[in-house]
Amino acid sequence: MDFPRLVERTGHFRYGAPHSVTVGGDGRRVAFLRSTGPEDPASSLWVLNVSTATESLVAAGPLRAYATDRDATVAAFTREGRLFRADLARGTVTEVPTGEPAEDPRPDPLGTRIAYVSRAAGSPSLRVVGPDGDRLLAGESGNAWREHGGTIGWGVADEAARRFGRDRGWWWSPDGTQILAARTAASTSLHLLDLDFGWVDVHWDRETYPYVVSVRWADGGGPLITVLRRMQQHGLVLAVDPRTGETQVHAELADARWVEPVAGTPRHLPDGRVLVGGELAHDGFDARCLFADGSLLTPPTLYVRRVVGTVPRPGNPAPDLIVEGTDGDPAVQSVFRVRTSLGGGGAEARKVTGTPGWHRAETGGDVLVVDDVVWRGEARVAALGNLAAPLPYAPQPxxxxxxxxxxxxxxxxxxxxxxxxxxxxxxxxxxxxxxxxxxxxxxxxxxxxxxxxxxxxxxxxxxxxxxxxxxxxxxxxxxxxxxxxxxxxxxxxxxxxxxxxxxxxxxxxxxxxxxxxxxxxxxxxxxxxxxxxxxxxxxxxxxxxxxxxxxxxxxxxxxxxxxxxxxxxxxxxxxxxxxxxxxxxxxxxxxxxxxxxxxxxxxxxxx
Known part of the structure; x- marks a missing residue:
């Protein structure tokens, strides 16, 4: 295939390279996708056993996306609306019968049930399939959908959310007993749904803060959400009580132009503090930083792009943050370990990547994946097989x-x-x-x-x-x-x-x-x-x-x-x-x- 057709058909040159990496919370497995080539851009699902450094094919393509439980023992994905469950430890795949075509499936953190979005009735609805069958958890009647001009639905991200980088519309609780779901209509609302069909609304001033920019419920405690005013010059980080839906302001975000939340925040640290992204714009500083309960964690010289997760810090009960960011040269994205226990030394960030490039990372348990390399502590234990052919050109800008x-x-x-x-x-x-x-x-x-x-x-x-x-x-x-x-x-x-x-x-x-x-x-x-x-x-x-x-x-x-x-x-x-x-x-x-x-x-x- 000639180069112009390759560019316009595919848009990238990484066929055979691992992508969409997920590290299990126990650090035992790394799941990822790998495509076969430009003629077949769909990907297959692979898993790496970290202890043996061996890869195995779990599900041949076509796959566009997948999701796992907390420890990456179970994965869920769809093909043409059909739902599949993959046992990543055994390498087996079974089809899960559903009453309606499925999309965006996600196993609960324990791998027992799979929730998914269905559009069979026009309006997106949220369903759960498990030991007790396939059930509707939240949805709208056809009349309600038509009355709202086809814009109402459950479990999907609205246009505003996607503009802010939020492409999800529902989230499992850490114990798998609840789902926090977005309902999109004239404005977005959030609701806590119990699997026994009980539910409560999440309460905040939706008229003043209509944009739900980020939602996270994975680190213990209740959900954390970020909401913005329409003009985006003021926002709130809210902690949600999962029993009542009441919210408490944890932090305020403000800027005379617009607020720019940091990807991967807010989140709970293991000691209960809440990590929030923000900016320093005084005393000569002009920085994009991280704060834990108001204390600065990152040096002002580090431009934080994304918080990836945490990994243990040797000899210290407080873990390190793994952060993608830039220190000096904006053309370079590096991976850093950021100390979460301040001690007497102030903010500290240590660069993990040694060569200039555009580096990416994922974490789980005590495992860190940087680009294609798998690390446990300071030891390189494996690498994800990169089967990509050489790039067509060797540009030297x-x-x-x-x-x-x-x-x-x-x-x-x-x-x-x-x-x-x-x-x-x-x-x-x-x-x-x-x-x-x-x-x-x-x-x-x-x-x-x-x-x-x-x-x-x-x-x-x-x-x-x-x-x-x-x-x-x-x-x-x-x-x-x-x-x-x-x-x-x-x-x-x-x-x-x-x-x-x-x-x-x-x-x-x-x-x-x-x-x-x-x-x-x-x-x-x-x-x-x-x-x-x-x-x-x-x-x-x-x-x-x-x-x-x-x-x-x-x-x-x-x-x-x-x-x-x-x-x-x-x-x-x-x-x-x-x-x-x-x-x-x-x-x-x-x-x-x-x-x-x-x-x-x-x-x-x-x-």
Whole structure:
């Protein structure tokens, strides 16, 4: 298969590599998925026995996802609506009869029952199957579903939740006797459901705090939830009483622009303290940190991206946190052990990964998996077999920090490029502000290398609005996204010319998708002196039409910011043939329903 078709069909180059890793809570097993190849992107379920360092195939594909019980002894997954139960210790798979097609199945923590979502009646409902058969736990009548315009349901994440990264709609209690479920309608509510059909509502001021950003119920105690105001400038971390549904405020989150919770928080630490992600913005600090009951756990130099879990700390009853984060270079994601017992030494984080890269981790019991390597304490005990073929390209982007704002940037030349001649520039915006482009991950540069080998110096610039540097760097775009973003792109291009004199800034094309597609089009429309031709895939056209969580995060309250929204509106563009829209229509701009990479290349090469 040629490279453009490979990119557009699959979107990644990691076939044969392990992914979706789960470590059992007792540290005995590691479950994971592995796909077979680009012609068959669906994955199979494998399990690693940690003590023997041996892998075994449990269930051949096609699998898209799976879930396990607490100790990874049982896994559940679906195929075309049919529910299956896998015994990970024995390597056997059995089909579980259900009355309705199943999706999002999850075993209870003890592996006795499996709950799942069904859409058989139109409205999503929550069901449980176990020793006493397949039962409806929560659902709506067909009339209620129709009266709410088909938007009501149980156990699923609403659009707002997905915008905040919450893709789940229900959670088992640690003892497997209750389920905390979201009910989506005009607003999201939460309910504690007993398996004997008793239930209580979770109480908080839903009118003031309509967004349920995160829910966690896995670390002892009751559930912890994070809720935000509509403008996202204030939020609450609430502890839920699982008997009554009453909530208690554990922490407040506030920011004049928007609150950005840390993935993997809040959570209970083993000693009962609650871990919360937050920011330091005083005394010269500009940091994304972790706090335990108000005490700072992470050094201000560490930009925390995600809390993975905990592992034992040798010689200390208090465990270490495992954290994915950045310390200095925003292009690198490392894995750290963070001390949870402060003692007299203050916050302490020790880097686990030794080489620069984009590293990921998972934990369970005393086992830590970093990328493909399995560790128990300081000992490497196994590795997940990585059967991925070599990547098509070996890109060598030249990473820089440019302008007085130290914007992360990179230049990628054609393979074998010899300096001394001017070369056209392609600015790659990817998915736009909010998504990093400049990362030390070879897979992230494969498509850009294809563009480079077709005659461009590909430039990527992580301007303000991009995570990874500091909270203020990320949030300064509030209500002025287009102006700040385009200023950074233009200034960085000019600064790069000093180090890369072969860049032809008289021939600059720009390309992006979604939010990045909108910015690509705006670059040519607002700064034709710098950007000369653009391809915008599925761009935002009118911010008034975008989901409120996205639009209001960047542009503020749409009810009293009409001028800000108008300033960011692509639909008001003057006619030009220098912008090609793919999958969107704006009067006066060329547009097509679909386009492949070769067709985009031809447009961007045109003078």
């Amino acid at each position: 030249m990473l820089e920090r440019v302008t007085d704002r130290r914007l992360p940037a990179a230049v990628l030349y054609p393979t074998g490029f010899v300096g001394g001649t001017k070369i056209p520039v392609l600015v790659s915006l990817g998915d736009g502000p909010g998504r990093q482009q400049v990362v030390t991950d070879p897979a992230a540069w494969q498509e850009r290398q294809w563009w480079a080998d077709n005659g461009f110096a590909v430039v990527s610039i992580d301007g303000r609005g991009t995570p990874g540097v500091a909270p203020s760097f990320e949030k300064v775009v509030h209500r002025r996204l287009v102006d700040v973003s385009l200023t950074d792109q233009a200034d960085a291009l000019k600064a790069l010319l000093g180090k890369h004199p072969d860049l032809d800034l008289g021939a600059v094309a720009v390309r992006g998708k979604g939010l990045g597609g909108w910015l690509a089009a705006m670059a040519v429309l607002r700064r034709p002196d710098v950007f000369h031709r653009a391809v915008a895939r599925s761009p935002i056209v009118d911010w008034f039409d975008e989901p409120a969580p996205l639009a209001e995060r960047y542009l503020g309250d749409r009810r009293d910011s009409a001028d800000v929204y108008a300033h960011h509106n692509l639909a008001e563009a003057d006619p030009t043939d220098a912008v090609l829209l793919v999958g969107a229509t704006v009067p006066g701009l060329p547009s097509v329903t679909t386009a492949n990479l070769v067709e985009e290349l031809a447009f961007l090469r045109a003078s």
